[in-house]
Amino acid sequence: xxxxxxxxxxxxxxxxxxxxxxxxxxxxxxxxxxxxxxxxxxxxxxxxxxxxxxxxxxxxxxxxxxxxxxxxxxxxxxxxxxxxxxxxxxxxxxxxxxxxxxxxxxxxxxxxxxxxxxxxxxxxxxxxxxxxx
Numbered sequence: 638x639x640x641x642x643x644x645x646x647x648x649x650x651x652x653x654x655x656x657x658x659x660x661x662x663x664x665x666x667x668x669x670x671x672x673x674x675x676x677x678x679x680x681x682x683x684x685x686x687x688x689x690x691x692x693x694x695x696x697x698x699x700x701x702x703x704x705x706x707x708x709x710x711x712x713x714x715x716x717x718x719x720x721x722x723x724x725x726x727x728x729x730x731x732x733x734x735x736x737x738x739x740x741x742x743x744x745x746x747x748x749x750x751x752x753x754x755x756x757x758x759x760x761x762x763x764x765x766x767x768x769x770x
Contacts, residue, residue, distance in 0.1 A: 643759035644701060650752055651697030651704070653722045658690040660725055686714045705760045712753055716746065723748040 665687045668680040689711055696704030715721055723745045730738045 643755060643762055646755055647697045647701050647704065647759060650708075650722060650755075651694040653725070654690045654694035654697070656725050657720065657722060658687065658694070661687055661690075661720055682714060683718055683720075686711060686718055686720055690720070701759065702763050705756045705763075708752075708756055712749075715749060721745045721749050722752050
């Protein structure tokens with residue numbers, strides 16, 4: 638994969654992160670208002686991952702290397718809390734008569750793994766560009 642192609646894909650990932658943030662922003666308010674309940678650690682972690690979506694999107698546009706590093710931190714939390722880059726695909730379930738939610742989640746998780754691979758390859762490419770010239 639060429640560096641320019643990877644950078645365009647990072648821009649797509651940034652746009653998807655913005656869409657994901659907008660879709661889960663209502664959860665942020667819920668977790669912030671329930672922070673003092675018995676699930677304060679989960680509230681803090683979930684709120685952090687939701688807020689960091691904005692940072693990842695911003696840095697994917699302005700500083701891809703930093704955006705990728707933030708994504709590395711986010712990746713296990715995204716899987717654990719099912720806040721996925723392509724999580725907005727779950728809305729497809731609303732327009733079909735069949736319940737395909739499990740298949741959509743599987744596809745969204747597979748796309749999340751694809752994003753991780755692309756991020757690693759892009760990170761390596763960016764490091765080569767800095768070292769090589």
